[in-house]
Amino acid sequence: MSTLARSIASVSLNASRTDPEGFARELGESFERYGFAIIADHGIPADLIARAEAKARAFFALPEEVKRSYHIAGGGGARGYTPFGIETAKGATAHDLKEFWHVGRELPEGHRFAEVMAPNVWPKEVDSFRDTFLELFAAFDTAGLRILEAIARHLGLRPDFFEDTVEDGNSVLRLLHYPPVSGDAPGVRAGAHEDINTITLLLGAEEAGLQLLDRDGEWLPVSPKEGELVVNIGDMLQRLTNNVLKSTSHRVVNPPAERRGHSRYSMPFFLHFRPDYLIETLPSCISDERPNLYPEPITAHDFLLQRLREIKLV
Numbered sequence: 648m649s650t651l652a653r654s655i656a657s658v659s660l661n662a663s664r665t666d667p668e669g670f671a672r673e674l675g676e677s678f679e680r681y682g683f684a685i686i687a688d689h690g691i692p693a694d695l696i697a698r699a700e701a702k703a704r705a706f707f708a709l710p711e712e713v714k715r716s717y718h719i720a721g722g723g724g725a726r727g728y729t730p731f732g733i734e735t736a737k738g739a740t741a742h743d744l745k746e747f748w749h750v751g752r753e754l755p756e757g758h759r760f761a762e763v764m765a766p767n768v769w770p771k772e773v774d775s776f777r778d779t780f781l782e783l784f785a786a787f788d789t790a791g792l793r794i795l796e797a798i799a800r801h802l803g804l805r806p807d808f809f810e811d812t813v814e815d816g817n818s819v820l821r822l823l824h825y826p827p828v829s830g831d832a833p834g835v836r837a838g839a840h841e842d843i844n845t846i847t848l849l850l851g852a853e854e855a856g857l858q859l860l861d862r863d864g865e866w867l868p869v870s871p872k873e874g875e876l877v878v879n880i881g882d883m884l885q886r887l888t889n890n891v892l893k894s895t896s897h898r899v900v901n902p903p904a905e906r907r908g909h910s911r912y913s914m915p916f917f918l919h920f921r922p923d924y925l926i927e928t929l930p931s932c933i934s935d936e937r938p939n940l941y942p943e944p945i946t947a948h949d950f951l952l953q954r955l956r957e958i959k960l961v
């Protein structure tokens with residue numbers, strides 16, 4: 648089959664209201680086949696996305712020394728700004744060609760997770776940055792819960808199974824900027840990796856470059872249409888489901904010559920379990936043919952720390 652014929656069909660999140668079982672089946676099939684799905688009407692308003700993109704562009708256009716003043720040394724990139732040249736895919740030698748900003752969940756003072764979920768920082772140079780990204784964070788949270796509900800149905804669990812597992816979870820909204828790429832740049836925009844978290848919701852991947860590693864070993868382009876949401880399974884959900892849902896390797900390759908002069912901006916929302924959630928293989932995902940690959944349960948927070956060390960963020 649040609650690469651083009653094998654592109655991922657997009658599914659409609661509105662259908663999850665009228666036909667929850669049918670939607671769960673379609674979404675589940677896409678996740679089992681690719682580890683990825685593309686969602687058309689995800690409920691995140693187009694004008695909010697446009698505002699957020701404009702704020703991200705404005706921030707990355709600031710002078711280098713201003714951006715660097717929001718880099719929290721030793722903070723593992725969890726909040727604020729991470730400069731170009733730091734994050735390196737697991738096992739890769741060349742660093743990624745990107746800079747990014749992280750927004751975390753706002754917690755009330757004295758919250759039981761405050762020790763492991765750092766407070767946000769906000770750039771004072773960009774107007775309404777905080778309001779815009781807290782609004783987008785909330786919209787991602789809502790869409791994420793609806794997607795998790797469908798995943799629960801697909802797995803034969805109670806539709807609300809994931810609600811408690813992600814409540815006050817350590818989710819992170821990442822604003823990414825991949826600057827223009829020179830012809831002789833070593834490395835790629837983002838080296839092959841798997842996401843650490845539960846599921847990832849990605850906006851702004853219309854500028855070409857995102858690819859997933861298909862099960863036949865071929866790299867397949869992930870090409871959402873304008874405004875569509877890309878969703879993929881992360882390692883934590885892969886572990887919980889004993890690899891029934893696969894966390895698929897993906898990367899962002901450098902653009903063809905005619906697009907090299909352009910930046911690429913994208914906004915992944917890494918939806919996480921709450922830090923004290925114990926990831927323990929679902930009994931329904933264990934059978935004689937599929938023995939438990941992860942007999943040791945681990946909390947979401949310990950799992951995150953293990954993985955951040957591997958990508959040189961802590």
Ligand SMILES: O=C(O)CCC(=O)C(=O)O
Nearest residue numbers: 823842852857899913915
């Ligand atoms: O920029 C993209 O399209 C994907 C980014 C990504 O995979 C990541 O940051 O984990």
Ligand SMILES: [Fe+2]
Nearest residue numbers: 840841842897
């Ligand atoms: Fe990723």
